[in-house]
Amino acid sequence: MISIALIEDNEDIRESFEFLIRSTKGFECTGAFEDAETGLEFLTANPADIVLMDIHLPGMDGIECVRQLKTIHPEMQFIMCTVFQDDVSVFNALKAGATGYLLKTDDAGKVIEAIHDMVAGGSPMTPQIARRVIESFKRPIVNDTIHLLTKRETEMLGLLAKGFRYKEIADKLCISAETVRKHINNIYQKLQVQSRIEAVNKIFGLKAF
């Protein structure tokens, strides 16, 4: 028996979801809440296997609720339900610990399928959302500041990031170590940093996730 809870402020949707779950073999609905606060309180004490969570809620939003519940019960699985599929919501939800994404427009069959996929260790989501995840996954996340650097300087920075010494870089590029030193000094001035690690963090540092 898979225990499912849901947090959704719209009464019609909440009740139809609850009915849907109750009338599906192998599923039980352990709670249906209209706001994040009461849901959070109940689920902290009574963890469910899977939670269907609306994003837009009065008071605390669904993403924050997931974040808090996930830290308390890491094994709990969350499927976000929303009308929007904008990038920010998707990523914040994923970052908070949600692993599935349903649209409210999805029919009953999709919802049941999504829950089954979830139980089977999958991440049900629309192809549109999957695309967004992939796109941002591929993005190198390089700071714009890099455009201040010349080609040679960018090359230097790459080697610097890999941990090569000035002497090694010099040998690799067949220039003198003093030139390398000069280039790197120019880089530091442009990036407003004082050390190799700061430069690397500024350019390649990953703030995303």
Add this chain to the structure above:
Amino acid sequence: MISIALIEDNEDIRESFEFLIRSTKGFECTGAFEDAETGLEFLTANPADIVLMDIHLPGMDGIECVRQLKTIHPEMQFIMCTVFQDDVSVFNALKAGATGYLLKTDDAGKVIEAIHDMVAGGSPMTPQIARRVIESFKRPIVNDTIHLLTKRETEMLGLLAKGFRYKEIADKLCISAETVRKHINNIYQKLQVQSRIEAVNKIFGLKAF
């Protein structure tokens, strides 16, 4: 009319896919190839909207084929077809530029649906594959070597990664700079590295993508 090409070494699968595409309204099959080399040659000259690509092929594999075609025709879309859904293949394919992932066991309806999803700007994939993508997306990708370090050493490394000087770390933790120096030296010995940047790369370095 959406033009679709396919590269698949198994004759039965290739012909049934070709038949499926030809018999679907709005789809046309512009080519069906049994190996990457001939497919690559044809598609370079005659780009298709969507390519169904097998991963395991004799000679050049499907991932390499995608990589090459994607650089020549970036607007071409690729759906990988495979029996396996292992992490390495999935990520390499995504990295090469594929945006969809089908299992050979999927039925005709799923294939058609996947192509439509693709045309609509989505990324059709199984929930299992979506989960893999998300997991690795969230994973900080921390090297196992970090378990060699003590709590204090791990803390040091974090500050080291942020670019703080020994003196600054010392002040932050209310210990002497000499102690910081010692801890860091221990870290380097455990990680078998000689500098801050190497240590950071070894532990937090992202090999993925």
Add this chain to the structure above:
DNA sequence: TGAAAAATACAACTTTAGTGTTATTGACCT
């Protein structure tokens, strides 16, 4: 073609980082 930007090079100097060694204290384990 002429000015600006980039790449090259050298030098003197300061600061920070990294290596090696030794020693004390407290925590934890058996």
Add this chain to the structure above:
DNA sequence: AGGTCAATAACACTAAAGTTGTATTTTTCA
């Protein structure tokens, strides 16, 4: 009670990194 490990600290020394300044050549581009 004794042993191991982690954390603390200090000192001497070397190596590498970072700073500042000047200068020449090459590229680029308006």
